[in-house]
Amino acid sequence: MTVRMVIDTDTASDDAVALAMALRHPDVDVVAITTVAGNCPVEVSTRNALYTAELCGADVPVYAGAAGPLVVDAQFGTWFHGEDGLGDQGYPLPTRGPELTDAPAALADAIRANPGCILVTLGPLTNVVVALRQAPDIVDLVGRCVVMGGTVNAVGNVTPAAEFNLWFDPHAARAVFASGLPIEMAPWEICRGEAGLDGGEQEALRSLDTPLAHFFLDCNSTAMEAARRQSGTRRMELPDPTAMAVALDKHSIVTGSSQHYVEVEADSPLTRGMSVVDSLNVTGNPPNVEVVTAIDVQRFKQMLFQAAQ
Numbered sequence: 001m002t003v004r005m006v007i008d009t010d011t012a013s014d015d016a017v018a019l020a021m022a023l024r025h026p027d028v029d030v031v032a033i034t035t036v037a038g039n040c041p042v043e044v045s046t047r048n049a050l051y052t053a054e055l056c057g058a059d060v061p062v063y064a065g066a067a068g069p070l071v072v073d074a075q076f077g078t079w080f081h082g083e084d085g086l087g088d089q090g091y092p093l094p095t096r097g098p099e100l101t102d103a104p105a106a107l108a109d110a111i112r113a114n115p116g117c118i119l120v121t122l123g124p125l126t127n128v129v130v131a132l133r134q135a136p137d138i139v140d141l142v143g144r145c146v147v148m149g150g151t152v153n154a155v156g157n158v159t160p161a162a163e164f165n166l167w168f169d170p171h172a173a174r175a176v177f178a179s180g181l182p183i184e185m186a187p188w189e190i191c192r193g194e195a196g197l198d199g200g201e202q203e204a205l206r207s208l209d210t211p212l213a214h215f216f217l218d219c220n221s222t223a224m225e226a227a228r229r230q231s232g233t234r235r236m237e238l239p240d241p242t243a244m245a246v247a248l249d250k251h252s253i254v255t256g257s258s259q260h261y262v263e264v265e266a267d268s269p270l271t272r273g274m275s276v277v278d279s280l281n282v283t284g285n286p287p288n289v290e291v292v293t294a295i296d297v298q299r300f301k302q303m304l305f306q307a308a309q
Ligand code: RIB
Pocket: 010, 012, 014, 015, 038, 039, 077, 122, 123, 124, 148, 157, 163, 164, 165, 188, 239, 240
C-alpha cells in the first residue's frame, strides 16, 4: 500500500539524506515538501530541497515557508552545516524553483487532500503552527506526525537543555506539541552513538560509488567535523534520517517507545526549547506524545544504504 507523506524541512545536510530516503522509497508518495528557516535561511533550505529532489529524480512540489521564528530572532545553523547548508561543496543550482503557494497553505492543502497522511517534520515547527492556525481542521486529518526534535530531559545540542529544532522556534514547538497532532517524537539522543555511521560504515557507503552515496557523505562533511568538535564523535550522526526511518518503517525500526505528557519551554533563557517529558507521569496530565526511546540501528542503516543505491 502506498503511504502518502508530507515533509517539512529546513533542508541542510542530514535533512537531504532523509528526503532521499523518502523520495526513493518504493512504497511512499511524497506529495509535498515544505521548507522552513532553521539550519539556514529559508531561501537556502528551499534551494537545497529542490536540488535533493532533482538528485533523486523526483518532481515533487516544493513550497517555501517561514523565514524565521514566531517571536525570537532567527539564529541559523550554518555554523554546523556550512554556509550553503550542504557542506559548501559547490553543488549546482536546481533547475526549477518552488511553487507559488506558501508552505503553511500548502501543508493545509496537502493534508486535506491526503487524509491519514504522515507528516514528517525535520526542522523548526514554524510552518506547522501557522498551518494549524490557518486550518485547525487538519489536526484530525494527519495520520502520524513524526517530529525530529527535542530530547527526553537529556543533553541538548544547541544549549545544555535544548535540541536545535525546538530551540530555534520554541513558541512554535510549544504550540505544536499542545495542538493534538498525533506526535511521535524522535529525540536527539536516539540519533547519536551507535546510530551514527562509524568509519567502516562510512567507507562501505562510499564504496557503493553511486551519486547519492557520495552526496550523502560529502554534503555531511562539514556537519561531521562540527559534531566532532562539539562532542568528540567521529561517527556520522544523522538525526533527520533517523526520524525518517521511524516514519518509513515504524514496526521494524522502533524497539522502544512510550506515551508521555510533553511540554516545551518557550520563554526561559536557560531552558528555552527544552522538551520537558513527564517520564513518571507526575503531572497526571494525559499523554500527548509517543516518545521513541530506542531503535534498531542496524535496520536503520540498512534503510540508509538502500536509499543510497
Ligand atoms: O538537532 C538536529 C536537528 O537540527 C536536525 O533536524 C538538523 O537538520 C537540525 O535541523
